[in-house]
Amino acid sequence: MKQSAYIMPQVQSIREAFAEASSFLRGLGVSEPQRSAQLLLEHVLELSGAAYYMAMADPFPPDKRGTWETAVTRRGSGEPVQYITGEQEFYGRPFEVTPDVLIPRPETELLVEAVLRYAAELWPQGAGNAGEPIAGVNGEGGSGDTGKPAVGGGYTAEGGGLRLTAIDIGAGSGAISVTLAAEAPAWRVLAGDISPAALAVAGRNAERLGAAVELRLGDLLEPFKGLETDILVSNPPYIPGGDIAGLQREVRDHEPRTALDGGEDGLDPYRRMMEQLPLLPAPPRLVGFELGLGQAEQVAALLKAAGHWNEIVTVPDLAGIPRHVIGIVR
Template identity: 75%
Template structure:
């Protein structure tokens, strides 16, 4: 990097460098790295653009830009991603929360309030906790609910626990495979964003995802649907089927996942929700 004179020049140079390096969203990456290095955000960042670039942060700033140019996701470099308006720690042990998952949380909250208008205590279980984005958000937005979450990765659960503490929520985290940690638990709501990428498709993913995000959070087996089938089988571990169930899924999988829910004969209302790009991204089952 050259000897830039202002923060604006640093942004421009980094954006150009990251673009030439083949990074997606080079300007957004440059801004997030700058905000992190400077300890600024929002209006304070924009007001500082004309200020001299501080020499004290040059080394850390250049190291971050270099890492990003090699394909490392900016969220892992700065250690954070916002979800539903809250900050979440992210590490390479967890999938980076995506904006489309906010739509799943929104739907669970909306239909949960509709099914249980008296706001009685409910138990909501999140399968595949990852960073805790879903479970922590549900606990924050619906404090009367008992929220539980499980993951097969101890490292992921450690991140999720820190995020629950950071955001002032109480979540019952459990280590184990899919529904197994919740055997015998009365469950009103079940939600999951499981691995859903077909194994043979992972090699063709963006390098940010393929080379850096945890494969166990991506690989859904030969057709990407293994976790859904296994969860449907493991529903027998619960005393009764939940009245509300919601899954996030991959491109072209909505019909098959909806069919799995329909085959159970419990959820009479099956709803498909599109993401912001118009792709069917979530399937919900509702038993009224």
């Protein structure tokens, strides 16, 4: 579909600008046109929450017209709102996002939550509150609960210097690693990515949010060779290469392919991480992977075949789809 530039009609109010842009985006088949128009308006007008709604009857600022038209034109072409505004919230924090990184998804918050909670169980003196059940876990030892874990507690074992080391493979924007470092500030958190541009984004997010994260450039586990690691977490590329052409255009045409393409069946990164485990002095006691639709059984089988983790559980997303596989050494 040929995309023309958006030209704002002579509207009188912010509410009319919202309505006109929503109609324009809907006509182009953009997903969630009203939500897109609202987020772009909030960004362009630098308003949010109650202030945005209170301003709806105000005249549209003439000096914002050009910026507004450009933003709506970009969204009309299929560009995700997050790349236009440069931001996405994750675990209650604002993260910078650029076309060099995958846009953080809400389901990944559940992976972070599961890792924090299992760490609290496995290292009660080194990861905060012990014995908290995992929200919505299917598998041995899991039980229902709600809410995010409280991990900011005693991290040093009595008489010792327990400090957990966690690595995030495929850091992207740093959503996982920065959140872990912010929620568990006494951990040593490292993040790796094959993309220098992605690591730059992750570094800016860590600095902006005051999180201590060590960044390493390289492929999967290779940058962490020889590092004693307690926790390994990863949201790697998991889309089968042949399926990418059929993805939503926002994803297919705008998000980085290297963060999407998981090989022929989408499982290449998981296989390779299992193959690279000997690079570490010992397998991490806690491993958490995000995965795609229908991949939970296969990824769980890879962990089981590795023979290191005596408990393997799956964590569903909010739609009930198995979305994460967790390996644990009890």
